[in-house]
Amino acid sequence: MRVPLSWLKEFVDVALPVEVLAERLTTAGLEVSHIEYIGLPQQTIPGVRYPKSDHLVWDREKILLGAIREVKRHPEADRLLLAMVDYGGPELEQCVTGAPNIGQYAGLGPLETPLWTPFAMEGAQVWDGHSEERKLMTLKGKSLRGIYNKSMVCSEKELGISDEHEGILLLDPQPNFVPGTPLADVLGDVILHVELTPNFGHALSILGVAREVAALTGQELREPSYVLRGRGAPVAQAIEVEIRDAQRNPRFTLTLLRGAKVQPSPQWMQRRLKAVGQRPINNIVDVTNYVMFEMGQPLHAFDYDKLLARAKGRTPKLITRLAREGETLKTLDGQERALSVNDIVIADNDDVAISLAAVMGGYDTEIDDNTTNVLLEAATWDFISVRRTAHSQKLFSEASTRFSRNLHPSRAILGNQRGMALMQQVAGGEVAEGLLDAYPQPAEPITISLPLHEIKRLLGIEMSVQQAAELLTRLQFDVTLEGETLHVTAPTYRTDIGTGVIGQADLIEELARLIGYDRIPDTIMADEMPPQRSFRAFEMEERVRDLLVSLGLRENISYRFSTPEAEARLVPPGAVSSFPQAEYVALQNPISADKTVLRHTLLAGLLENAARNLRYAQRQQVFEIGSVYLKQGTGLPAEPLRLGLLMTGARRPAAWPDSAAPAGDVDFYDLKGLIEGLLEGLHIRDYVVRRSTHSSFHPGRSADLLIAGQPVGAFGQLHPLVAQAIRWEGAPVLMAELDLEALISAAPVRHTFAPLPTTPAVLEDIAIVVREDVPHAEVEALIRRAGGPLLKDVRLFDVYRGSQIGEGHKSLAYALTYQTNERTLTDKDVQKIRQKIVATLEKQLEARLRA
Amino acid sequence: MSDSLQTLTDEALHALEQCADDDSLQAWKVKYLGQKGVVRDLMNKIASLPVEERKPYGLAVNGFKEALSHAYEARLQALQDAKLARDLEEGALDITMPGRPRQVGGLHPSTQTLRQIYAIWADMGFQVYKSRDVEDDDTNFTLLNIPPHHPARDMQDTFYTTEPNIILRTHTSPGQIRAMRDLGQGGTQPIRVILPGMCYRYEQITPRSEVQFHQVEGLVIGRNIRMSDLKGTITAFARRMFGEQAAVRFRASYFPFTEPSMEIDVECFLCDGQGCRICKHSGWLEIAGSGMVHPTVLRNGGYDPTQWSGFAFGMGPERMTILKHGIEDIRYFWANDIRFLEQF
Numbered sequence A: 001m002r003v004p005l006s007w008l009k010e011f012v013d014v015a016l017p018v019e020v021l022a023e024r025l026t027t028a029g030l031e032v033s034h035i036e037y038i039g040l041p042q043q044t045i046p047g048v049r050y051p052k053s054d055h056l057v058w059d060r061e062k063i064l065l066g067a068i069r070e071v072k073r074h075p076e077a078d079r080l081l082l083a084m085v086d087y088g089g090p091e092l093e094q095c096v097t098g099a100p101n102i103g104q105y106a107g108l109g110p111l112e113t114p115l116w117t118p119f120a121m122e123g124a125q126v127w128d129g130h131s132e133e134r135k136l137m138t139l140k141g142k143s144l145r146g147i148y149n150k151s152m153v154c155s156e157k158e159l160g161i162s163d164e165h166e167g168i169l170l171l172d173p174q175p176n177f178v179p180g181t182p183l184a185d186v187l188g189d190v191i192l193h194v195e196l197t198p199n200f201g202h203a204l205s206i207l208g209v210a211r212e213v214a215a216l217t218g219q220e221l222r223e224p225s226y227v228l229r230g231r232g233a234p235v236a237q238a239i240e241v242e243i244r245d246a247q248r249n250p251r252f253t254l255t256l257l258r259g260a261k262v263q264p265s266p267q268w269m270q271r272r273l274k275a276v277g278q279r280p281i282n283n284i285v286d287v288t289n290y291v292m293f294e295m296g297q298p299l300h301a302f303d304y305d306k307l308l309a310r311a312k313g314r315t316p317k318l319i320t321r322l323a324r325e326g327e328t329l330k331t332l333d334g335q336e337r338a339l340s341v342n343d344i345v346i347a348d349n350d351d352v353a354i355s356l357a358a359v360m361g362g363y364d365t366e367i368d369d370n371t372t373n374v375l376l377e378a379a380t381w382d383f384i385s386v387r388r389t390a391h392s393q394k395l396f397s398e399a400s401t402r403f404s405r406n407l408h409p410s411r412a413i414l415g416n417q418r419g420m421a422l423m424q425q426v427a428g429g430e431v432a433e434g435l436l437d438a439y440p441q442p443a444e445p446i447t448i449s450l451p452l453h454e455i456k457r458l459l460g461i462e463m464s465v466q467q468a469a470e471l472l473t474r475l476q477f478d479v480t481l482e483g484e485t486l487h488v489t490a491p492t493y494r495t496d497i498g499t500g501v502i503g504q505a506d507l508i509e510e511l512a513r514l515i516g517y518d519r520i521p522d523t524i525m526a527d528e529m530p531p532q533r534s535f536r537a538f539e540m541e542e543r544v545r546d547l548l549v550s551l552g553l554r555e556n557i558s559y560r561f562s563t564p565e566a567e568a569r570l571v572p573p574g575a576v577s578s579f580p581q582a583e584y585v586a587l588q589n590p591i592s593a594d595k596t597v598l599r600h601t602l603l604a605g606l607l608e609n610a611a612r613n614l615r616y617a618q619r620q621q622v623f624e625i626g627s628v629y630l631k632q633g634t635g636l637p638a639e640p641l642r643l644g645l646l647m648t649g650a651r652r653p654a655a656w657p658d659s660a661a662p663a664g665d666v667d668f669y670d671l672k673g674l675i676e677g678l679l680e681g682l683h684i685r686d687y688v689v690r691r692s693t694h695s696s697f698h699p700g701r702s703a704d705l706l707i708a709g710q711p712v713g714a715f716g717q718l719h720p721l722v723a724q725a726i727r728w729e730g731a732p733v734l735m736a737e738l739d740l741e742a743l744i745s746a747a748p749v750r751h752t753f754a755p756l757p758t759t760p761a762v763l764e765d766i767a768i769v770v771r772e773d774v775p776h777a778e779v780e781a782l783i784r785r786a787g788g789p790l791l792k793d794v795r796l797f798d799v800y801r802g803s804q805i806g807e808g809h810k811s812l813a814y815a816l817t818y819q820t821n822e823r824t825l826t827d828k829d830v831q832k833i834r835q836k837i838v839a840t841l842e843k844q845l846e847a848r849l850r851a
Numbered sequence B: 001m002s003d004s005l006q007t008l009t010d011e012a013l014h015a016l017e018q019c020a021d022d023d024s025l026q027a028w029k030v031k032y033l034g035q036k037g038v039v040r041d042l043m044n045k046i047a048s049l050p051v052e053e054r055k056p057y058g059l060a061v062n063g064f065k066e067a068l069s070h071a072y073e074a075r076l077q078a079l080q081d082a083k084l085a086r087d088l089e090e091g092a093l094d095i096t097m098p099g100r101p102r103q104v105g106g107l108h109p110s111t112q113t114l115r116q117i118y119a120i121w122a123d124m125g126f127q128v129y130k131s132r133d134v135e136d137d138d139t140n141f142t143l144l145n146i147p148p149h150h151p152a153r154d155m156q157d158t159f160y161t162t163e164p165n166i167i168l169r170t171h172t173s174p175g176q177i178r179a180m181r182d183l184g185q186g187g188t189q190p191i192r193v194i195l196p197g198m199c200y201r202y203e204q205i206t207p208r209s210e211v212q213f214h215q216v217e218g219l220v221i222g223r224n225i226r227m228s229d230l231k232g233t234i235t236a237f238a239r240r241m242f243g244e245q246a247a248v249r250f251r252a253s254y255f256p257f258t259e260p261s262m263e264i265d266v267e268c269f270l271c272d273g274q275g276c277r278i279c280k281h282s283g284w285l286e287i288a289g290s291g292m293v294h295p296t297v298l299r300n301g302g303y304d305p306t307q308w309s310g311f312a313f314g315m316g317p318e319r320m321t322i323l324k325h326g327i328e329d330i331r332y333f334w335a336n337d338i339r340f341l342e343q344f
């Protein structure tokens, strides 16, 4: 909301520099996001920081209020005029101008009433009115078609007031100022841009902000006059009102102005409306807007004669009610609108809707240039209905914004009185006697009892009852004291104040705001410490992250949104998906076509990231930890945590000797090694892998991981058909998706330390030739079984295939470690075990010893 | 005799000087000091000498042997020294060539900031509590004192799911209700937790706004928790996060679930409060929203608001990361561009 300081000062004296005021308002919850200066200089206040403004500052010596006493024609140029300007100097200044809006005064001789206008002297800086972009110029004397000129009468654009440059700025007569007064004193202003949170509905007006300023600075508040004097036939005889739903229309008030003349509003009113961002229309409409900005109550004006015509001889009647299914209304913007049953309308004698309450007036009863009798409405509407209507009709006006913040019915009557008085002032005519006030269920005042100790309990500060009462009184709360308790009645316009314990909290907040949050001390909690809980799942999740980072992986965090189609691309055509069978959590209002559901898998996101990164990096090794979302009936979905892994490209980072020994691309065993490293880090030993049937993976190069017999996910090379479907252009992709919660719960809470050996180990290598289809795991298991307790470790270190081995066979080389703490083993001991191992392998696997 | 030994010595030493490598040195050693060398020959002759000559002869030959041995050791040392000197000189590498890179992993910048936040709050006794992403309308709004059609619902653009009343949480605050109901044991236990998690807003994705972002909510409930505690605690956090000298400003604001509510600003650490582009020339950076838990929310969590009080706060790890590292575009966070991730 734009708050001109000049308008604010009508209701409260402002002694502080405006920058300090802005800071004070900001810390009290009325955030001043921007300070706009018109002609006045920005002040630098220590500790108060606003961005440096680059506006035009009006030189107090050189930019003055001028009065044009006579307009002459330029002897040499048809388009130019000579304005004879009184600027308080010894003689009139002759000023060459092309302003079309004073042409009509040319050649009339000395003017009876002067034309008041801003006047800039030689050396003054103004904006260049002819330049498209903002450009400063300094006035210098020069001859214009033979006449020497060194000064200027100014347009709004040249002064930085607006972009208006059609003519010079002509002001209404200025009885309070003499020519030569610095213009800054006449038109200089500062506009505060105040951002109001929803609880500050009562401050959505100049008066509302003035109330806060008064309370915060301890100044007196000057309310506008609400006095209205009527004459002639009372309004109650001219119109009837029927409220059909008092819940939705608590109050409806009307006044009537007879014999008004519709014309442009006076300059002061237009200036103020423009300053707050409202375009002036005509005096009647302008008054409704002016009062809304001034005190927050929106008004609506009907052309009474149009209602009279619709009444066809009856007394005109206004009915407020909910709209009916299928009902339509032409609003004053000319749009034919389909109404919903939640909209509140105002209807005529025949129950035909003529106005959309609180949001926009009707086309058929609006004020036009020929209007003479004006019926002025000020009402209160249910704020929830207004919000609904504003949303459904997409009509967010200044009026609907204010109504939707819950206006109190008390404001309606004040707004109507204030509006009608102003209307008569600017449009003439006669105000009808009385005010029609339909108010079926008057609102109860809000009263709260606040014991003093509650203030201390919640704020942590000491305060006397008198102090608290004084602060609340500044905000127009009515306070009586009873011992250490304040009995408080809220001012009617404070619809944000509750009752009981909530009302107490509301009052305590007001006290804290007025004191200033910075004056509440900083303390350390003295309250008892809550019982500490263990949260192993969280700690282990972070542990998994650390392990994966230590294994060289980078963490990804992807959008948790996806589409069923994107995830379906990970399943080869015709295959049965291995992803969760649950329904998707689907969005009713997706933000874009690629984010319509919450994901079922981390793989799609990881793969998309990798595809985007291919341009920069062929080699990628990443992980992601996060939820997938599985719908469970109509309730909340399951959100199980998954771990996703992705690796592709070279096994090792590129380095300069690589031309001699390229590392090769990662394959299944790199991924498996990574997973084994993770399991080792988690001290999980009881796991096996088995060939996987996961739809996204190469059937021969993928595996399911089982821990303690339970599957926890799959890993392997991306299925070639999937790689093709997503147009993958890099090296083979290895991926895994594991159930993180299962992994974490499988990790032992503690593991036992194995004592270090006290005797040396005997190391020995053994190479075994077996058929190609014999899996390593089987060989290793047999070696371990045959090796008995003295065989401490078996590690595969080479696999060889070649002509010496024979077709269909492979050689597996193992490093064996023998050791016991009971004694130091001899070659003879080892020889015996080795023979047993070889014999077992020969017998069980038809293996033969190679070396 | 001694003359001929002298001649022999001169000859031997001269030959030694000619030895420039291991091989020739070895050959010299064999020739003079070896099993069948000159010294041995001379020694062998002793038996054929008269008895009285034997002693002086023996002494003389021994002297000869000593002299040659010493000379040999010296020469050997000299050659080794020379070789080492040559090695040290010739073994110099081009130290400007790049090192062979190690595989470096790393946490996402959001995770790094989250951990920093966890650590600071943990020191002050705040434990992590996790709450769900997909919420019901009640917990996300109504129980937090945001009934349907409350103007505050305009402040948060919500993702709705096709299931009625099931939405994506717009903030981590619904976790307050869940934590109170879960840990409060019917409003009888104090609470001190932080609730990290992803939140979702229906907003266009631009350099300044995202559809998903992390938040860390904090919640304290106790029998004696005051606004002054809120101020002291959050100031302590801000000083650890942003520097011991950081000035902290508490500005009245509005959240339906707290009262009094406030925004917390910290003096801009990029310009020391002098005003810069990042702080929009205000000298302040907004780091958190906060307030005393609203009585309605306490009640909805199972606590009696006349006996219990508390405070809550919410902060954005991505925003903190952006400020700390001068990141211009929030869209980097979920794009996972490797060139972005590698900088953290």
Ligand SMILES: [Zn+2]
Pocket: B268, B269, B270, B271, B272, B273, B274, B275, B276, B277, B278, B279, B280, B281, B283, B284
């Ligand atoms: Zn800054």
